[in-house]
Amino acid sequence: MSPAASRRWLIGDSLDVAPLLLGCLLQSDVDDVRVTVRLTEVEAYGGPGLDPDSHTFRGKTPRNLVMFGEVGHLYVYFTYGMHWCANVVMHDDGGVGAALLRAGEVVDGVEIARQRRPGSRDRDLARGPARLTRALGIDGRLNGIDLYGPASPIRLIRRPAEAGSVVVTGPRVGVHDPRPWRFSLDHPTVSPYRPAKPRRQG
DNA sequence: GATATGATCACCT
DNA sequence: GGTGATCATATCG
Numbered sequence: 001m002s003p004a005a006s007r008r009w010l011i012g013d014s015l016d017v018a019p020l021l022l023g024c025l026l027q028s029d030v031d032d033v034r035v036t037v038r039l040t041e042v043e044a045y046g047g048p049g050l051d052p053d054s055h056t057f058r059g060k061t062p063r064n065l066v067m068f069g070e071v072g073h074l075y076v077y078f079t080y081g082m083h084w085c086a087n088v089v090m091h092d093d094g095g096v097g098a099a100l101l102r103a104g105e106v107v108d109g110v111e112i113a114r115q116r117r118p119g120s121r122d123r124d125l126a127r128g129p130a131r132l133t134r135a136l137g138i139d140g141r142l143n144g145i146d147l148y149g150p151a152s153p154i155r156l157i158r159r160p161a162e163a164g165s166v167v168v169t170g171p172r173v174g175v176h177d178p179r180p181w182r183f184s185l186d187h188p189t190v191s192p193y194r195p196a197k198p199r200r201q202g
Numbered sequence: 203g204a205t206a207t208g209a210t211c212a213c214c215t
Numbered sequence: 216g217g218t219g220a221t222c223a224t225a226t227c228g
Contacts, residue, residue, distance in 0.1 A: 043209070053209070055224095063224060080210045081221030087209090100209055119212095130210055174209055197208090 003148040007072030009158060010090040014097035017090045018044040019169075019183040021099055023161030025107070030137035030153050035109030035116075037126050037136060038159075039101060041184035041191060043172045045087065046097035053175040056096045066144045068096045074154060076133070076143040083130035084139050088147065088156060102129045102173070102182075105189045128191045161185060171195075 010017055019042070027036045046054035046067060055064040055077065066075040067089055075087040075098050087098035104126040106113045113125045113135040126132040133139070138154065147156040161167070168190075169180040176196045184190045 045209075055209085058225080061225080077209085078223060079208055081208090081223080083210050085209065102209085128211070172209070194210090 003072075003146070003150070006148045006158075007070075010071040010088065012090065012092060013048050013095075014044040014090050014099055015047040015181060018042050018099035018181070019167055020158075021088065021101075021156075022167060022183060022185050023165065024159050025157040026101065026104065026136065027108075027155045027157060028136040028138065028153065030142070033109065033112045033137075035112050035136050036107050037104035037132065038107050039104045040187045040189045041103035041182070043100045043102055043183070044097070044181040045100060045172075046091070047181060051177070053172065053177050054097075067091075067098050069144075070146070072146060072148050072156070074138075074142055074145050074147055076138060076140055078140060079130075084133040085129040086133050086136075086138050086142075100129060101132055103127050103184070103189050103191045104132055105187065106135060123188045127189050 021039050021042045024039050025036055026039060045051060046056045051057060056067050060068055066073055071090050073089045075089055077085055079085060086101050089098045091097035106125045116134055117125055126135040145152055147154060166186050168184045170182050171178050171180060172182045173194050174196055
């Protein structure tokens, strides 16, 4: 399948496409070692209408540029002074949006993931967005890469969730918007829910 | 140029 | 359950 055909399933509102990521494989060959994760938790951002919690809410900037670009690319950003988070770009033609990769189960390269996250229990290796990027060796160097490029160090392999698996929905973690744009499987690698920090003078 | 804050985690109690 | 770590980005002056 050509790259153009391979990425086509990512065209659509992030709200609709994000849950399709559940069960898919994210395969990393960063630093010449392979770690593969089966995605168990994602969140949609920049979906239909206004999403105040999306990095794109205030328009195009150098940082969020990738989210406006071609679907199937990786948007990587740095936060809290020490963490990297990764998103898969997905949106309607001419639109903007992405899905934050929040958690996964390491299904290949467990030894490598353990080295990258010493002390973690196996279920915690990619449990949380920053842990996931660390387990896979993802950092700012990989911002904007094409997950369907012929020589891409990171690939997204489409795979349906197991038959009979339940998709859990709920509010996104750490934001004020109550809309249920978080999607997860019923699996121990899913990160715990944490409400947004209350705002001053509500 | 200065400042506030964040799509978090690890470690403590 | 609470807190410290630590810095890019956006926004304001």
